[in-house]
Amino acid sequence: AQKITQTQPGMFVQEKEAVTLDCTYDTSDPSYGLFWYKQPSSGEMIFLIYQGSYDQQNATEGRYSLNFQKARKSANLVISASQLGDSAMYFCAMTLRSGGSYIPTFGRGTSLIVHP
């Protein structure tokens, strides 16, 4: 069974510093997708970044980058130049194809607090 592990329940970072949120996954399927979502206190899950298992380059979206290490089965999110508005829960998710559908499995999340 597929599994997503986020080992950091909480992280603290100083404003303008970079922070890395860890995510490891477990699957025997060679084809999968990895996502990161941000969930502010309002509850909405906001898509941040996507990495496909066959992508050669690490994904980047503005201040977000995904450090994809396939052999280690890790997909860490790097946020550069943290801002106060980055304070939120962050979820890593893996999507596998099942019966024609793509169903994500989410980790338990990491709470990020950005200090001024």
Next chain:
Amino acid sequence: DAGVTQSPTHLIKTRGQQVTLRCSPKSGHDTVSWYQQALGQGPQFIFQYYEEEERQRGNFPDRFSGHQFPNYSSELNVNALLLGDSALYLCASSFDRGNTEAFFGQGTRLTVV
């Protein structure tokens, strides 16, 4: 362009009652998935609807049922509510059965008393 909208935003129900939650997907999306998120946990997949049919289902009892309408909007129904059903219920829309990133609504906070 409206994103994913869910209604209601908050709901309080009594144990044993039934509840219906609603979701309108993002324009252009044809797939709706529902998730249950307990406090301090990641979202748990309930089921996915595509072409008005349930395509995949997570590990949830039959008390949880759903529907998708021709305009792609969807409902989640929960019968015989238990205290443990208290959670944030998230709707996510995507295209082509989830083969793209999913966009989430703000969720419905259900409290069962």
